[in-house]
Amino acid sequence: MxxxxxxxxxxxxxxxxxxxAAVVVLENVLDxxxxxxxxxxxxxxxxxxxxxxxxxxxNGFTGLFSLGQAGFMLLxxxxxxxLTIPAAQRDTxxxxxxxxxxxxxxxxxxxxxxxxxxxxxxxALILGGCVAxxxxxxxxxxxxxxxxxxxxxxTLGFGEIIRAVFQWDKLGPVTNGAxxxxxxxxxxxxxxxxxxxxxxxxxSTFTAFLLAxxxxxxxxxxxxxxxxxxxxxIRDDEVAAEAMGINLSKHKRLAFVIxxxxxxxxxxxxxxxxxxxxxxxxxxxxxxxxxxxxxxxGIGSVSGSCIAAFLYVAASEWWLRFLDAETFVGGVKVxxxxxGFRMVVFSVVIMIVVLFFRRxxxxxxxxxxxxxxxxxxxxxx
Amino acid sequence: MLKIENLHVxxxxxxxxxxxxxxxxxxKIVTLIGANGAGKSTTLRTITGLVxxxxxxxxxxxxxxxxxxIDKIVGAGIAMSPEGRRVFADMSVLENLRxxxxxxxxxxGIEEDIxxxxxxxxxxxxxxxxxxGTLSGGEQQMLAVGRALMSRPKLMMLDEPSLxxxxxxxxxIFSIIxxxxxxxxxxxxxxxxxxxxxxxADLAYVLETGNITMSGTGAExxxxxxxxxxxxxxxx
Numbered sequence: 001m002x003x004x005x006x007x008x009x010x011x012x013x014x015x016x017x018x019x020x021a022a023v024v025v026l027e028n029v030l031d032x033x034x035x036x037x038x039x040x041x042x043x044x045x046x047x048x049x050x051x052x053x054x055x056x057x058x059n060g061f062t063g064l065f066s067l068g069q070a071g072f073m074l075l076x077x078x079x080x081x082x083l084t085i086p087a088a089q090r091d092t093x094x095x096x097x098x099x100x101x102x103x104x105x106x107x108x109x110x111x112x113x114x115x116x117x118x119x120x121x122x123x124a125l126i127l128g129g130c131v132a133x134x135x136x137x138x139x140x141x142x143x144x145x146x147x148x149x150x151x152x153x154x155t156l157g158f159g160e161i162i163r164a165v166f167q168w169d170k171l172g173p174v175t176n177g178a179x180x181x182x183x184x185x186x187x188x189x190x191x192x193x194x195x196x197x198x199x200x201x202x203x204s205t206f207t208a209f210l211l212a213x214x215x216x217x218x219x220x221x222x223x224x225x226x227x228x229x230x231x232x233x234i235r236d237d238e239v240a241a242e243a244m245g246i247n248l249s250k251h252k253r254l255a256f257v258i259x260x261x262x263x264x265x266x267x268x269x270x271x272x273x274x275x276x277x278x279x280x281x282x283x284x285x286x287x288x289x290x291x292x293x294x295x296x297x298g299i300g301s302v303s304g305s306c307i308a309a310f311l312y313v314a315a316s317e318w319w320l321r322f323l324d325a326e327t328f329v330g331g332v333k334v335x336x337x338x339x340g341f342r343m344v345v346f347s348v349v350i351m352i353v354v355l356f357f358r359r360x361x362x363x364x365x366x367x368x369x370x371x372x373x374x375x376x377x378x379x380x381x
Numbered sequence: 382m383l384k385i386e387n388l389h390v391x392x393x394x395x396x397x398x399x400x401x402x403x404x405x406x407x408x409k410i411v412t413l414i415g416a417n418g419a420g421k422s423t424t425l426r427t428i429t430g431l432v433x434x435x436x437x438x439x440x441x442x443x444x445x446x447x448x449x450x451i452d453k454i455v456g457a458g459i460a461m462s463p464e465g466r467r468v469f470a471d472m473s474v475l476e477n478l479r480x481x482x483x484x485x486x487x488x489x490g491i492e493e494d495i496x497x498x499x500x501x502x503x504x505x506x507x508x509x510x511x512x513x514g515t516l517s518g519g520e521q522q523m524l525a526v527g528r529a530l531m532s533r534p535k536l537m538m539l540d541e542p543s544l545x546x547x548x549x550x551x552x553x554i555f556s557i558i559x560x561x562x563x564x565x566x567x568x569x570x571x572x573x574x575x576x577x578x579x580x581x582a583d584l585a586y587v588l589e590t591g592n593i594t595m596s597g598t599g600a601e602x603x604x605x606x607x608x609x610x611x612x613x614x615x616x617x
Contacts, residue, residue, distance in 0.1 A: 226479075226483065229472070229476055229479060229480055229483075230480070230483060232469065232471065232472055232476070233469050233472070233480045233483075235471070236469035236470055236471050236472060237467050237468075237469055237470075239431065239463065239467065240463055240467035240468070240469065241469075241480070242431065242451055243429055243431065243451070243455075243461050243463055243467075244455065244480050244481055244483050244484075244528070244532070245451060245452040245454075245455030245456060245483055245484040245532065246452070246480075246483055247450070247451075247452050300471075364471065
């Protein structure tokens, strides 16, 4: 039995490496200027996949219905941005506040150049995660006493408060008030250029995939560990879990902190994707988008969240774009097609998906489970 | 040895236990019988720490358990198989057993005990990969007992293991309880099925509306007229 477990682990690892290689090839073969949508969808998909998996860890595996994801992403995005804007750019970015209160930039502290960039960006992303985790730890104590809907409302409120605080004028020298933070390193900064400034190897989409992949792998390892089992036990039956000696408040808080950490990292990556960080983008609507991905993918399925993230982003940003353009067929304007119609169709598609896949695309199964033979007598409900 | 003295428990103004005292000597099977609402489950839940007592004492090998957290109590060697089985429905049988060993760090010992539980309940081994929610009632009860055994307890508390099971399955479960006891685990058993419980018990207590009204060996109570009338339904 141990043999088969090992085999499937290797198979998964190989698939992931193949996927990463495919991304690099795709990125360097297709003309990015003609396929802006493809790569934008892939990058945003990778970021959303990470945040969705982090939300799934809490909602799907621990059974805590939290809606604070956008708030934690905001914390990560701002931490990342504030720590990585080049010192020389700070006056331009913070022009309203006569410069920034933070006058260093991590990539420069690490000596600049490629190594500085990589280390600085990694450190800033991790610190972003840590800030989100620290805040989660603080609010976890009072908030996690609440259950189901009440927990959802409390965390939703938290997200809104965070957004308001970061737009507060008095904090301007740090957060740039309601204005966007920009000029920091983005995914495109990881494209390799030659001396003449021409891009020789594009790695921006690859960077997004790699970062998200590593984080998701860590979450998967956690879910399969003893802690993961304890989380699932809490989800299935709190009283029985407690009777097994699982400390409920400690484990719930742990799940909340870890989920928030990865939401924070995801937020930093979102800033990298969007080329800017602005509090007004991290709305409740964003949390709902992520919740939708988790539900469509299957509550309690990591691979489901990943697949749904890409399908969701691709469908909403790319495949349905043609519905927004006014189109003429043989001189006759096609009815209904106009700006915004895309979202109408998209909503209908989501309703249909939810009606036909009541437990999401994957239920609580993972992708490798689909390839395994059904065990004798197994899984017969 | 578990020793309870003058234990009072109340929930929201209602007194569930009105000063009970009982003893569970090492290596014995002790049973607590009584009608619905007599306070049997409350007693177990108080011992595990799921319910807070208002006064009294629960001593485990001379150490006070009241006021300790549940993980400390489980860690001290007291396990409970809760009423209604409460297996983790969306986890496999094997995962359920591993959760039972949550507080243990000895990996080899855990693997050994999984084998031990499978030898006690061969049905569970056959269904090792099945989700616990898909098991039959009897299998779920076996899993609940097996899961509690995984913490390698010195005292095993069983809350109504016969609940909702067919008579033959109940016999199976009871014979395994006897087997577990022969292997050195002290058992505190709560039952509605007084007949079965008294037959295997070394010591028995009768609980009525929060008070212990009778105690004795299993055989004594089984022969007692009052007990026969009230709990065994064989008047005359």
